[in-house]
Amino acid sequence: MAEPLTIPQAAPASPEAALLRLETLTRRADFLRAARGRKAPVDGFLLQAWDRGDDGAIRVGFTCSRKVGNAVARNRAKRRLREVARLVLPHHGRAGFDYVLVGRHEITARRDFTALQDDLRRALRKVHP
Template sequence: MPQSHAQLPVLKKRAEFLKAAQAKRVPAGSFLLQARKRPEGEADGVRVGFTCSKKVGNAVARNRAKRRLREIARLILPELGRDGWDYVLIGRREQTDTRNFEALQDDLRRALRKAHA
């Protein structure tokens, strides 16, 4: 049963991001998706993390990009994310913060299909 308005658990520890970085990488055009199936018993549900390096731009651009990534994750992961998976969305310069919002959502849908294929 999808959790429609529930808050998705967010990755916060560096170690969690490093584990995801070793997993499947799926270029999604306006961002990069890293998807990792967790070993049994590590954590429940879908977890998500967000990152934007200084390459994305100044603090304003990075924060805008992260806000947009958080929003597409909130809308799409409860529906298409798989239980027992971690997802990290990585912002890209001049793409994540300027891309049409509908197209950004389509990018995540397409990336999730590729990651789970």
């Protein structure tokens, strides 16, 4: 009998990163509030950030308009943005902030994944001088 396939789980780089939780934005009002905050356009997407003024969890939302493409392209772009946020925000994001990642037309879904991660790190440096 073959052994079951096990997939190794990546451990957080630092204990502090493990303590920061990511929550998903779902309410329209939260997205609108983030749109009034700081903006950092980068090659792969637009980052919007809003300081809630507390030390709560990092909250993140994702949006792709129909300009990004058909439903398949929009969903692929959002999946990629979710994974980039999951990997980068616990280490480089700040507690008490809402972040919204807005996909770009034909770029977000096709851009190299490591380049998207670098884009998010660069955007976070812009919104947190």
